[in-house]
Amino acid sequence: SAVISQKPSRDICQRGTSLTIQCQVDSQVTMMFWYRQQPGQSLTLIATANQGSEATYESGFVIDKFPISRPNLTFSTLTVSNMSPEDSSIYLCSVEDRGGSGANVLTFGAGSRLTVL
Amino acid sequence: GDSVTQMEGPVTLSEEAFLTINCTYTATGYPSLFWYVQYPGEGLQLLLKATKADDKGSNKGFEATYRKETTSFHLEKGSVQVSDSAVYFCALGRGSQGNLIFGKGTKLSVKP
Numbered sequence: 653s654a655v656i657s658q659k660p661s662r663d664i665c666q667r668g669t670s671l672t673i674q675c676q677v678d679s680q681v682t683m684m685f686w687y688r689q690q691p692g693q694s695l696t697l698i699a700t701a702n703q704g705s706e707a708t709y710e711s712g713f714v715i716d717k718f719p720i721s722r723p724n725l726t727f728s729t730l731t732v733s734n735m736s737p738e739d740s741s742i743y744l745c746s747v748e749d750r751g752g753s754g755a756n757v758l759t760f761g762a763g764s765r766l767t768v769l
Numbered sequence: 770g771d772s773v774t775q776m777e778g779p780v781t782l783s784e785e786a787f788l789t790i791n792c793t794y795t796a797t798g799y800p801s802l803f804w805y806v807q808y809p810g811e812g813l814q815l816l817l818k819a820t821k822a823d824d825k826g827s828n829k830g831f832e833a834t835y836r837k838e839t840t841s842f843h844l845e846k847g848s849v850q851v852s853d854s855a856v857y858f859c860a861l862g863r864g865s866q867g868n869l870i871f872g873k874g875t876k877l878s879v880k881p
Binding site for chain 1: 800801803811812813814815818858862863864866867868869870871872873874
């Protein structure tokens, strides 16, 4: 399986500021996925990031709020813009496992826990 | 659209008890189905999967069978241990889109 490193692992942010989360994968991958896990809730897909094209956002998520970069096949960033307390969540990067486990098996990073005051 | 409905928690069991966590899904076609587990303080990891009807996924004593007729993928374990305490998520694969839809998660606590 791919190994995913996320930074920062946690942060405390002030309302109105923006924070960029980095996701580094140890192998080249076509699609990278950004999920959000709000406190006590399930994982919700924010967007799919493909290298060389615009990210595809799920319903309820917009590029102005969650801009994503995908400069190459091993790296992506997610920015949470103009944060409010409602953005306090764990943000997770994931990739599809191409190690023979079969389609749709995702490997996840450890997550970035953001607290917005 | 596609969705996953999972048994509400939390679930508290004594060690060596039998565990069932119910999961049903709604989807077009025949998606792959998964159970992921999140141990306290750790990241999300795959527990088991099934890719077609009547497949049984198994790992660490946990099992789940892909039932097309009832659109279900219930997680079972015959004898739980304290170390099984975690949050369990049922998930559905979105085919060529590559990603997963998750259920709400079920928190399991096993008491000695």
